[in-house]
Amino acid sequence: MxxxxxxxxxxxxxxxxxxxxxxxxxxxxxxxxIRFKIFWVVLALAALNFFFLFTTIYLKAQIAxxxxxxxxxxxxxxxxVTGTGETYRDFMFAQGTVTMLLLALAGATLVGDDVRSGGxxxxxxxxxxxxxxxxxxxxxxGLLVSFTTTLPALILYYEYGMLTDSMTYFRDNSRIFLGILxxxxxxxxxxxxxxxxxxxxxxxxxPLVMAWVGVFAFLPATGRLLREAFDDRRWLLxxxxxxxxxxxxxxxxxxxxxxxxELIHPAMCIVAAVCVASLLVSxxxxxxxxxxx
Amino acid sequence: MTSPPPLCEFRSVCKWYGPVIGLNDVSLRIDAGITGxxxxxxxxxxxxxxxxxxxxxxxxxxxxxxxxRAWSSxxxxxxxxxxxxxxxxxxxxxxxxxxxxxxxxGYSRREARERTDCQLARVGMADRATRPLRTYSKGxxxxxxLAQALVHDPDLVVLDEPLNGVDPVGRxxxxxLFRGLADQGKAVLVSSHILDEMDTLADQxxxxxxxxxxxxxxxxxxxxxxxxxxxxxxxxxxxxxxLAHALLPLELVRSVELxxxxxxxxxxxxxxxxxxxxxxxxxxDGFDPERLEVLDASTEAVFEYLMRTVTHPW
Amino acid sequence: xxxxxxxxxxxxxxxxxxxxxxxxxxxxxSLLLLAFAALAVIAWSIRRERTPAQFTEEIFLTxxxxxxxxxxxxxxxxxxxxxxxxxxTLVYLLVSPLPRPFVYLAKTAAAFVPSxxxxxxxxxxxxxLGGAAGRKVWPVVWPASLFASxxxxxxxxxxxxxxxxxxxxxxxxxxxxxxxxxxxPGIAKRMAISFYMRCLVFDSAEQxxxxxxxxxxxxxxxxxPGSTAQNVLLIASASLLLFGLVVFCLREYASA
Numbered sequence: 094m095x096x097x098x099x100x101x102x103x104x105x106x107x108x109x110x111x112x113x114x115x116x117x118x119x120x121x122x123x124x125x126x127i128r129f130k131i132f133w134v135v136l137a138l139a140a141l142n143f144f145f146l147f148t149t150i151y152l153k154a155q156i157a158x159x160x161x162x163x164x165x166x167x168x169x170x171x172x173x174v175t176g177t178g179e180t181y182r183d184f185m186f187a188q189g190t191v192t193m194l195l196l197a198l199a200g201a202t203l204v205g206d207d208v209r210s211g212g213x214x215x216x217x218x219x220x221x222x223x224x225x226x227x228x229x230x231x232x233x234x235g236l237l238v239s240f241t242t243t244l245p246a247l248i249l250y251y252e253y254g255m256l257t258d259s260m261t262y263f264r265d266n267s268r269i270f271l272g273i274l275x276x277x278x279x280x281x282x283x284x285x286x287x288x289x290x291x292x293x294x295x296x297x298x299x300p301l302v303m304a305w306v307g308v309f310a311f312l313p314a315t316g317r318l319l320r321e322a323f324d325d326r327r328w329l330l331x332x333x334x335x336x337x338x339x340x341x342x343x344x345x346x347x348x349x350x351x352x353x354x355e356l357i358h359p360a361m362c363i364v365a366a367v368c369v370a371s372l373l374v375s376x377x378x379x380x381x382x383x384x385x386x
Numbered sequence: 387m388t389s390p391p392p393l394c395e396f397r398s399v400c401k402w403y404g405p406v407i408g409l410n411d412v413s414l415r416i417d418a419g420i421t422g423x424x425x426x427x428x429x430x431x432x433x434x435x436x437x438x439x440x441x442x443x444x445x446x447x448x449x450x451x452x453x454x455r456a457w458s459s460x461x462x463x464x465x466x467x468x469x470x471x472x473x474x475x476x477x478x479x480x481x482x483x484x485x486x487x488x489x490x491x492g493y494s495r496r497e498a499r500e501r502t503d504c505q506l507a508r509v510g511m512a513d514r515a516t517r518p519l520r521t522y523s524k525g526x527x528x529x530x531x532l533a534q535a536l537v538h539d540p541d542l543v544v545l546d547e548p549l550n551g552v553d554p555v556g557r558x559x560x561x562x563l564f565r566g567l568a569d570q571g572k573a574v575l576v577s578s579h580i581l582d583e584m585d586t587l588a589d590q591x592x593x594x595x596x597x598x599x600x601x602x603x604x605x606x607x608x609x610x611x612x613x614x615x616x617x618x619x620x621x622x623x624x625x626x627x628x629l630a631h632a633l634l635p636l637e638l639v640r641s642v643e644l645x646x647x648x649x650x651x652x653x654x655x656x657x658x659x660x661x662x663x664x665x666x667x668x669x670x671d672g673f674d675p676e677r678l679e680v681l682d683a684s685t686e687a688v689f690e691y692l693m694r695t696v697t698h699p700w
Numbered sequence: 701x702x703x704x705x706x707x708x709x710x711x712x713x714x715x716x717x718x719x720x721x722x723x724x725x726x727x728x729x730s731l732l733l734l735a736f737a738a739l740a741v742i743a744w745s746i747r748r749e750r751t752p753a754q755f756t757e758e759i760f761l762t763x764x765x766x767x768x769x770x771x772x773x774x775x776x777x778x779x780x781x782x783x784x785x786x787x788x789t790l791v792y793l794l795v796s797p798l799p800r801p802f803v804y805l806a807k808t809a810a811a812f813v814p815s816x817x818x819x820x821x822x823x824x825x826x827x828x829l830g831g832a833a834g835r836k837v838w839p840v841v842w843p844a845s846l847f848a849s850x851x852x853x854x855x856x857x858x859x860x861x862x863x864x865x866x867x868x869x870x871x872x873x874x875x876x877x878x879x880x881x882x883x884x885p886g887i888a889k890r891m892a893i894s895f896y897m898r899c900l901v902f903d904s905a906e907q908x909x910x911x912x913x914x915x916x917x918x919x920x921x922x923x924x925p926g927s928t929a930q931n932v933l934l935i936a937s938a939s940l941l942l943f944g945l946v947v948f949c950l951r952e953y954a955s956a
Binding site: 194 | 732
């Protein structure tokens with residue numbers, strides 16, 4: 094092929110800063126996930142809870158508007174769907190299982206394959222540094238978490254408000270909006286850092302899932318058991334998902350019990366420590382080439 | 387007395403992958419000697435090789451190795467396969483890898499070890515085979531793959547891009563090895579994109595295009611069949627202009643080009659008939675040609691002409 | 701190849717596959733997971749007197765059955781043919797003169813050994829860490845673990861010959877579908893392997909007088925006799941093994 098056939102065109106603009114490359118890196122990661130049908134199945138499972146709650150909110154509003162006499166009965170039966178911060182916080186917490194599964198399966202595709210098959214070399218051979226690559230990957234994982242937690246919660250918040258009689262719901266509950274965003278951001282940051290760290294060291298699916306199960310299933314169970322044994326609630330902090338929920342509750346402004354007050358600062362510290370440790374552990378793995386001794 | 391079954395035979399083989407035809411009505415025999423397999427990417431070479439090594443079953447027709455269906459275990463005893471993929475058990479050493487695959491043929495540990503040593507020496511890896519495979523260069527990996535293909539002394543050796551990543555010195559060694567195998571009476575099928583090596587290496591060449599077998603035979607035979615493309619010959623002689631004048635009246639000479647004062651480029655038909663005439667003209671008129679070179683009888687030239695025939699049949 | 705040669709080659713493939721599995725990173729991570737589980741059991745057993753019934757209900761039927769058994773089984777069960785396919789080394793096995801049934805049997809047998817070692821070994825360790833209560837439970841529950849592991853490995857071996865992304869599918873099945881199907885009302889839960897494992901345990905652990913609550917209440921769970929559950933698991937294992945063998949023998953692996 095002659096060079097002319099490549100049809101290079103003249104280009105006189107300035108190149109954008111390398112940080113703009115983070116979005117293409119994130120987008121590529123998401124497109125990789127979407128390509129596989131199995132992830133659509135898992136995303137559909139993730140959507141089940143959302144659809145259930147969506148329908149519940151709608152039914153509640155319909156019944157209340159068509160038959161006001163039944164309002165108290167409906168409120169009693171569907172006590173967990175109240176439009177308060179707890180509803181959305183609990184929804185995002187309940188999305189935990191399927192989000193964990195999704196991330197465990199996606200980790201190998203999003204991060205592990207780059208480390209294992211040398212795809213990292215292609216990224217780092219461009220005008221980007223490993224920090225841009227890292228941010229791009231964290232961004233893609235964060236977006237994935239947002240699709241199953243933050244985005245559905247926002248849609249439910251909007252639905253609930255739109256099915257009330259006026260805009261006062263949004264005005265009176267603006268803190269909920271910030272809470273959803275805050276909790277979602279915390280989830281995205283923590284899970285993306287942790288997943289990147291685990292996947293960069295355990296790039297294959299099964300070891301990654303095993304480590305994930307250890308962190309998110311066995312550690313919380315151990316925490317609960319130790320709490321029973323020593324009668325000390327601080328052992329519950331071993332459950333990272335619960336720690337993130339505590340931080341999320343703080344975002345919603347819902348920390349009102351003394352018991353949870355004493356755990357909030359340790360939970361924040363643990364969450365921050367996990368993020369920092371994950372990043373420190375990931376950095377040595379971000380090399381463009383492997384040196385064979 | 388019945389003759390022994392051919393070593394490898396394709397009989398009207400078709401293979402399709404859903405709506406895509408991989409191979410279309412291919413009939414072929416492979417016997418002792420070196421057979422080159424040539425074709426563009428996507429021509430059907432890999433499909434042909436996979437059918438031959440029993441990885442795929444034909445949709446129509448049959449592939450037989452010494453009378454056995456290629457899919458059967460009995461056929462695979464006769465085949466040694468060196469794949470183009472660069473994948474092996476990376477945690478093993480080269481020696482351990484070859485020995486492990488030797489033992490899959492049912493050899494005892496001692497027998498497998500002896501055969502492994504022999505083949506490693508043959509491919510030039512005897513002193514480097516104890517390191518893990520993941521530390522090997524591309525050329526070393528190719529040699530190990532070759533060793534595992536030869537360890538059970540197969541009758542038919544199938545080599546898919548065997549010279550990929552091999553340095554020029556190593557290439558010469560391996561080509562000599564292939565020649566040696568053919569001289570022992572084995573059939574060696576080499577699929578390669580390095581066409582200039584086919585010129586000297588292959589006894590027979592099989593050309594594949596779009597799933598069809600478009601030509602097979604020796605290079606000279608195939609070239610002779612391409613009437614549309616007269617043979618180009620460059621003649622270097624001191625009195626080139628006078629020689630051109632003498633050759634022009636010949637019916638077999640399609641065209642003469644004076645490339646330089648002492649160089650002619652001729653296009654001739656039916657080359658076997660042309661050369662006696664050329665010789666008699668040279669002897670009669672006292673010409674003193676210094677060099678005679680055929681320009682387009684190489685594998686690459688023949689391949690190009692065949693592709694043109696296929697894409698523009700008229 | 702004569703029969704002796706075939707058997708020799710099959711044995712050799714079994715040994716090579718087994719060694720590769722045992723020396724893989726899966727083993728190190730399995731140790732890590734077992735460490736987490738052991739920590740949980742230690743936490744469960746300290747400072748309290750526990751009964752065998754509590755160990756069975758709180759450790760065996762929940763953590764062990766739902767998490768450890770399926771994960772240890774898929775760790776090695778999905779690796780067999782699928783990992784060779786993914787690493788593009790399956791071609792060496794497909795072009796060897798070893799008949800395909802023997803290739804499949806060797807690979808699957810190699811998957812059974814570490815899977816059973818981990819499931820039974822981890823159970824033994826957890827029972828020992830569970831104190832006197834755990835040690836009383838071990839002789840009662842290990843057959844359930846054995847039969848369930850056989851069924852899981854057979855199933856995951858079928859995944860490995862059928863699907864390219866066998867590990868992902870096996871994970872989705874083990875961590876999600878097993879839980880979902882196992883908790884369905886009525887007899888639908890009989891499609892889950894864990895159901896039969898639990899039935900075996902309910903039967904054999906009757907002496908511990910398990911206080912089955914929630915979804916494990918007999919009227920909700922609808923258990924079947926232990927002997928029937930055992931037979932179902934054995935038949936399922938054999939059937940899946942045979943199915944996987946037939947599929948592997950007939951299937952073409954074009955990009956092996």
